[in-house]
Structure formats: structure tokens, C-alpha cells
Amino acid sequence: MNMDQLKRQAAARALEEVRDGMQLGLGTGSTAKHFVELLGERVAAGLNVIGVPTSEATRADAERCGVPLTTLDEIDHLDITVDGADEIDPELNLIKGGGGALLREKIVAAASDRMIVIADDTKWVPTLGRFPLPVEVIPFGLGATRRGIEKAFAECGVSGQMAVRRAKDGHVFVTDGGHWIVDAQLGRIADPASLAKALSAIPGVVEHGLFIGLASSAVLAGGEGIRVIERR
Numbered sequence: 001m002n003m004d005q006l007k008r009q010a011a012a013r014a015l016e017e018v019r020d021g022m023q024l025g026l027g028t029g030s031t032a033k034h035f036v037e038l039l040g041e042r043v044a045a046g047l048n049v050i051g052v053p054t055s056e057a058t059r060a061d062a063e064r065c066g067v068p069l070t071t072l073d074e075i076d077h078l079d080i081t082v083d084g085a086d087e088i089d090p091e092l093n094l095i096k097g098g099g100g101a102l103l104r105e106k107i108v109a110a111a112s113d114r115m116i117v118i119a120d121d122t123k124w125v126p127t128l129g130r131f132p133l134p135v136e137v138i139p140f141g142l143g144a145t146r147r148g149i150e151k152a153f154a155e156c157g158v159s160g161q162m163a164v165r166r167a168k169d170g171h172v173f174v175t176d177g178g179h180w181i182v183d184a185q186l187g188r189i190a191d192p193a194s195l196a197k198a199l200s201a202i203p204g205v206v207e208h209g210l211f212i213g214l215a216s217s218a219v220l221a222g223g224e225g226i227r228v229i230e231r232r
């Protein structure tokens, strides 16, 4: 089974948790896209749900698949958010934002009763940090913000190269919110909760890709089948 089939399997398993009448957060990325497509099939067959997309890309996918959409201004909570991740550790802390959607993803996950993370099992790691940590920043004053980030890294015992993310065409990557992303190659983040707190305190940092205590469960699809891990 190839990687894409594994992602679809994880998405299908998460779909089993969806009930009629639910309000859903719709994640972003290649794995979450499978969930939106499968959800669209269920909606076409009569399932009544409404979704909040975490990116303009997901909005377009959901519209294409016929999933009704709303916003967090129109409803007061979400039952479940289903989203992918770039890394998942045994505490179900995550690195997200490889696709640049971390800000809306975190707002939507935080507004949800449950967050189910879906992934192929290569995303499972003993310690976060191999995947570059995305930090979403305001372009104004970037030099000062970068120095603040470096200081936070030093205080939390990590270090590594930082680079402003570029799109395939070479231009600076701009998020749906109009911000930039700095990717930090940290290698190993021993205390992700402390680093998350330190990064959140920096003026100029809009959000970062560490999702601490947000995921309720992870559905991991691998060669040997599907594993569902609940947060302890």
C-alpha cells in the first residue's frame, strides 16, 4: 500500500467518528484532503454536517466535494476537528504547519471538543523536532522577531538554522492571513511545552506550529494496519 492509500485509510477511520448533525473542523494538507473527499461522499449520501475549513485550499476542496461550510462567527463550537500533522509524539504533541495553515488550524482545533489527528505512521516520532518548526511571523520588524525567536530557542535549550519560507516560484510564501513563515531546523525539541510558551510571548510571532495538548487522539495508518492512540 502506498503512502497516499495509508493517508486515505486514516481519514476513513476518523470518518467513523462523525455523526449526523455534527459541526466539524476541516484540516489542511494531503491527509486532511482525503477526509474532506470521503466526507463529501457521505454528505452526498445524506449525512447532515457542517464544516469550518482551516485554509482557503480546504475551503475550495470542501466546496468542490459539496460539504456545507460555516464560520466560527456563526457557530459557537465544533464537535470534532480532523487534521493531519507533520510530526506526532507519544504525548500527542504535534508539529504542524508544513503547508502553512497552522494559524487557522490552531484556532479551529482550540474551538473543538475533540481533535483527531490523521496520518501515515511515518509521522510518529519519539521526540518532536526533526521536521522544521514553522513559526508564523509579521513581516514588519522581522529582524527583531528573529532575534526574539533565537533567544527563546536558547532559553529552551534548542538551536538551529532559520529560514523564511519561500514558495516554489521563489517568492516569499505568504499565509492565508497575509503573514510569513520562518522554518527552524531544531533537530530535537526536548521540552515542546516550554518552547511553545516562549514563542507565543514574542511580539511579531503570530503563531507557531507546536500544538500542545490539543490532539485528543491520533489515527496512524501503516503497513501493519491502523493504530488509534488516545491522549493520556
Ligand SMILES: O=C[C@H](O)[C@H](O)[C@H](O)COP(=O)(O)O
Pocket (backbone or CB within 6 Å): 027, 028, 029, 030, 031, 032, 083, 084, 085, 086, 095, 096, 097, 098, 099, 100, 101, 102, 105
Ligand atoms: O499547514 C499544514 C498542516 O499543518 C498539515 O496538516 C500538515 O502539514 C500535514 O500535511 P500532510 O497531511 O500533507 O502531510
